[in-house]
Structure formats: C-alpha cells, structure tokens
Amino acid sequence: MKKSIVGRLALVFSLSLMLPLSVMAAGGNVHLDKANNDLTDQASLQRGAKTFMSYCSGCHSTQYQRYQRVATDLGIPDDLMKENLILDPNAKIGDLMTNSIPEKDAAKWFGAPPPDLTLVARVRGVDWLYTYLRSFYADPTRPFGVNNIIFPSVGMPHVLEGLQGIPEPVYTIKTVDGKEHKTVTSTRVDKMGELTPQEYDQTVRDLVNFLEYSGDPVKLERHALGWWVMAFLVFFTIIVVLLKKEYWRDVH
Structure with a gap:
C-alpha cells in the first residue's frame, strides 16, 4: 500500500514538472528562430538594457532586480546609469526596477496589467522572445492595430514599430474540405523604420540577451x-x- 502511494506521488510530481513544458509547447507548430544571444557580450547587454528602459519599462517592470546590481554586472558607471537608464526622477540607484504605471489603469487600458519581465526569458525561452518581437504585423481589427504570429490576439502594442517599421502580413492559403483557410505565416516590412532589418534583428537580440540575464544574473558564475x-x-x-x-x- 505504501509503495502504491509513493508511486502515485512520484507520478504526480513528474507530471507537474512536465506540465509547464507541455503548456509552452502548445501551439508550438510555429517555427522559432534562434536568438543566438551571448551573455558574455557585455556591450550587447548594455544595449539591451538601454532598449528595455527606453521602450519597455514604461509598462513592464523587472521588480526582482535593482538598478545598482544591473549597473555593476553590466559594467555601467553609476552616474551613467542615473543619467541614461533610470527614467524615474524619484528613483535611487539602489531601488528595485519597478514601473510607475498604476495597475488598475494598466488593466483598463490593456485588458490585464502588463506582466513583470524579470523571469520571462526563463518561462518563455530566448528563442520564443526573439521570434515574438519580430512577428508583429498590421491588423486593423485589433485594438492597437497589430497582431502577432506566435501570440495571436496579443493585447500589447508593437512598441518597437518605430525601429522596425510597419510589418505587413504574408498569408499562406490552404484548402481544407473545399474551403480556403488563410493563415499568417510571415511578415514583410515595406515601410522601414529607423533601423534596417539586420539592425532591428540585432536590437531585438540585445534586448533578449538582457532579459535572459535578468532571469538568471549568476548563470555564467x-x-x-x-x-x-x-x-x-x-x-x-x-x-x-x-x-x-x-x-x-x-x-x-
């Protein structure tokens, strides 16, 4: 009897470990591009931190980090951190990296409060993040005018659109039971933003690099x-x- 109970507990524990992987794999028929980011590239991490603070920190926080720790790990002098990366004039170098958007207002504007991104790279994976940030496309039926290939009906605006440009959807049409089904499988940018496609990919890679560091600052150690x-x-x-x-x- 005791062995049976132990066996059942072991099975439940194993399934609980497999569940997050199965959830992440759900809808995994979308190809994920390789991020190929490098945690040893300090310059990339610094650029990624700048991109995060400039484009993401208005809504998202990394509240399990402190400005001081990030500055130390990424080789950023405290004075430069204060001048360029701490956007809240009331924040101190030793504060946690929270955002100032009220949670109730965020829930009203976006349908749900924007999640904290400290651990997003560990939960989603760097390849998923890299592909996601390069998979937005124009969709006038959505509240923010954009959709996403690997996250359909996403409630987030394409905050990097000024850098990338306006991605247009590329459809694949399949006939099933005599009916045509149109699916967005890729995007193209006819009207580029501030960056070339190669520069935009590198900017996204730097941002993903910083988010991977955020999820596990001592990984290299x-x-x-x-x-x-x-x-x-x-x-x-x-x-x-x-x-x-x-x-x-x-x-x-």
Whole structure:
C-alpha cells in the first residue's frame, strides 16, 4: 500500500514538472528562430538594457532586480546609469526596477496589467522572445492595430514599430474540405523604420540577451563554478578508489 502511494506521488510530481513544458509547447507548430544571444557580450547587454528602459519599462517592470546590481554586472558607471537608464526622477540607484504605471489603469487600458519581465526569458525561452518581437504585423481589427504570429490576439502594442517599421502580413492559403483557410505565416516590412532589418534583428537580440540575464544574473558564475565542482568530484573519486584499494589490500 505504501509503495502504491509513493508511486502515485512520484507520478504526480513528474507530471507537474512536465506540465509547464507541455503548456509552452502548445501551439508550438510555429517555427522559432534562434536568438543566438551571448551573455558574455557585455556591450550587447548594455544595449539591451538601454532598449528595455527606453521602450519597455514604461509598462513592464523587472521588480526582482535593482538598478545598482544591473549597473555593476553590466559594467555601467553609476552616474551613467542615473543619467541614461533610470527614467524615474524619484528613483535611487539602489531601488528595485519597478514601473510607475498604476495597475488598475494598466488593466483598463490593456485588458490585464502588463506582466513583470524579470523571469520571462526563463518561462518563455530566448528563442520564443526573439521570434515574438519580430512577428508583429498590421491588423486593423485589433485594438492597437497589430497582431502577432506566435501570440495571436496579443493585447500589447508593437512598441518597437518605430525601429522596425510597419510589418505587413504574408498569408499562406490552404484548402481544407473545399474551403480556403488563410493563415499568417510571415511578415514583410515595406515601410522601414529607423533601423534596417539586420539592425532591428540585432536590437531585438540585445534586448533578449538582457532579459535572459535578468532571469538568471549568476548563470555564467554558476556554469564556471560547475566546472570546478566536476573537477573536484573527479579528483575525489580517484582518491576514494585509491583508498579502497589500500584498505582492501590486506583483506585479499
């Protein structure tokens, strides 16, 4: 009886771990482009932080970070952080990176309060974010005039439209049971914004790079420490094997 209960608990625990993956995979028939971001590229992280503060922080927060920690990790002097990246004149360098938009007003304007983005890269994945920010297209039927290929009926405006331009949908038509079904599979930009397509892709990659850093600021340190741990375990194993041979030498 006890083994049966333990087995059921183990099954429930396993399913609970698999559930987030299955939810993220839902609707996963859309191809995700590779972000190919690099957490060791400090210049990219700095550009990503600037893009986030300029275009995203008005609605979204990263409230589990502090300005001071970001400045230190990204190699940004405190005075430059205050002048260029802290947009709230009342905020201090040691404050959490919250936004000033009232939650009730945000819920009224967008249908729901914009989520905190500290952990969004860990939840969604960097490839999903990279593809999402490059998949908006003009849709006059939507409240903000845009839709998204991998997030249909999205309630967010295309805040980077000034940089990218106005993406137009490219449709694929399939015939099913004698009826034509039109699906948006890609976009094209006829009227470019401030950046070329290549420059826009790099800007999005920098932003995704910063969001991945935000979700796990010590990732590089943890990976570096992991190699030392593995080396210690290998060395310790060798010592244990030699000790075992020494202790059992007289027994045989």
